[in-house]
Amino acid sequence: MTRPTFDRTPRTPVSRRSFLAAGAASAAALSLPTRAATRGHRQGSVRNLIFLVSDGMSTGTLTLADLMIRELEGRPSHWCALFEREGVRRSMVRTASANSMVTDSAAASTAWGIGEIVKNGAIGTTPDMRMPEPLLHRAKRAGKATGLVTTATVSHATPAGWACNVPTGRADEPAIARQMIERGYDLLLGGGRRFFTDEKIALRPQSLTVFSREELLAAPRSLGSPLVGVFSDSHMSYELDRPETQPHIAEMTRVAIERLSLHPDGFVLQIEGGRIDHAAHANDAGSLVHEQMAFDEALGVAIAFAEHRDDTLVIATTDHANGNPGLTEYLSAGRTNFLRIAEWRHSFEWMTDQFQRTDSSPESVRAIIAEATSIVLDEDEMDTVMRWRLGERLIPFRGQDKGYGPLGSVLANHNGVSFISGNHTADHVELTAFGPGAETVPPVQHLSDMHHVIARLLDLPPALPSL
Ligand SMILES: [Zn+2]
Structure with a gap:
């Protein structure tokens, strides 16, 4: 995948405090209205x-x-x-x-x-x-x-x-x-x-x-x-x-x-x-x-x-x-897990496309998820994912128990980010x-x-x- 070559040079943000201090000083010295007032x-x-x-x-x-x-x-x-x-x-x-x-x-x-x-x-x-x-x-x-x-x-x-x-x-x-x-x-x-x-x-x-x-x-x-x-x-x-x-x-x-x-x-x-x-x-x-x-x-x-x-x-x-959505995991695990998102290589959409190209066995599904996210699901999690693939109801709130909701919920154990629904x-x-x-x-x-x-x-x- 080619990333665009934009100028990523970080601009130094002007803090409100330093700007106001500088602006107030120069405006007072010159008896001029501030830029905000004249804009x-x-x-x-x-x-x-x-x-x-x-x-x-x-x-x-x-x-x-x-x-x-x-x-x-x-x-x-x-x-x-x-x-x-x-x-x-x-x-x-x-x-x-x-x-x-x-x-x-x-x-x-x-x-x-x-x-x-x-x-x-x-x-x-x-x-x-x-x-x-x-x-x-x-x-x-x-x-x-x-x-x-x-x-x-x-x-x-x-x-x-x-x-x-x-x-x-x-x-x-x-x-x-x-x-x-x-x-x-x-x-x-x-x-x-x-x-x-x-x-x-x-x-x-x-x-x-x-x-x-x-x-x-x-x-x-x-x-x-x-x-x-x-x-x-x-x-x-x-x-x-x-x-x-x-x-x-x-x-x-x-x-x-x-x-x-x-x-x-x-x-x-x-x-x-x-x-x-x-x-x-x-x-x-x-x-x-x-x-x-x-x-x-x-x-x-x-x-x-x-x-x-x-x-x-x-x-x-x-x-x-x-x-x-929100990051909702405490302490160092929260940060470590959240940063895994930086390493994700593909979307859920790509994953489901890949599921359909394979035999859809648990081994294949687990491998595809690992390829997309670098996350290897355990047996319990794989059980949930395979039941989701069969269309079983898994989450009490129907607003979340649809689409990719259960997959997102399982992966939240690894990235710390949870959603309240798919709506x-x-x-x-x-x-x-x-x-x-x-x-x-x-x-x-x-x-x-x-x-x-x-x-x-x-x-x-x-x-x-x-x-
Ligand atoms: Zn929408």
Whole structure:
């Protein structure tokens, strides 16, 4: 597996205390207002928006990746380092949808997209079946370049909620893909070749298409034609399993920013770490931590672009929590076991694929798990895994006793990370804003509130009542 060659040079985080001390001293000496007080947040003062979504990220997921990065690289994650920067706003976000305290990605992204609370499964469609113009379309009409990047299918719920109005909902990915092409967004990168067929892409004949990492990295950095890049038939691979033909999320982010930032009137870009949610559903601690670490590299790329400018707002957030994982083992064993996750080589998805290629005997299953995780299960644990493979009920809570839940539970004995279920949860979630206008983000809000903050800061035209 080839790892991308990004600049991993740790940036020295400026501590809040040292910054404030220096800022207060120089401001007092010069009798000038501090930078925070002068930073503009007029309507329309934000030229570019980079909105990064770690899909299905419980606060525990953010914690686990930060713990791992600190252990491996001796620095905080890019996300947690933001908390110490001047001018950064953190917000606690409520996520309930119109018909569920536990939202799904469609209702959550649509809340951002149209600023209204809708039902689970809805894409740009209100409970009374109106279809207000979504955020990305408004940005395009305002003359901005627009882009969507994800590691899931491009037509998945989180990109779709910003870009489309599809009354048949999130499952209708063929219709979503068609609408994304027809609406002429400037850049679409991710998985889902099965939905982005040649015929559909041809609806915009001038599109530049790329189907591999190599082609993406060689794509010209110009805005002359829309860029459509689809790198897998369905979702892109988990980072742990990623073949060389698929780009890293940070590479897609870099190409997207390099292209879209050429636009004279600025850009709006959503970047989704879509498989973080899938790893949480699967209770796959190894994939979860590695996906969140990959997402953090993408965030680092966005911060590096924005930090020396005064016109780019970077938002890092999630649409809902999922599985609420946590390291829950004391003393040195907790740390030792957690660090084993750094050595995981493959996801649960890869393991089950391998199970099906063998005779499925206990010996084969044990060997495959050991190859993926370096963990050798004992007889009791193997008994549980084999019963799980036969579909037996093993965990009293049905929300956890499904999918890969029992496998994740067995492996928690070796990595210390446990989940409460294989479902999304109703937890409030984190939003971190960095750049001009960050101070106008409400400290407590609902997902739908962010739509109005963004529309005001970007000075978008009023939404068309229906598209
Ligand atoms: Zn999910």
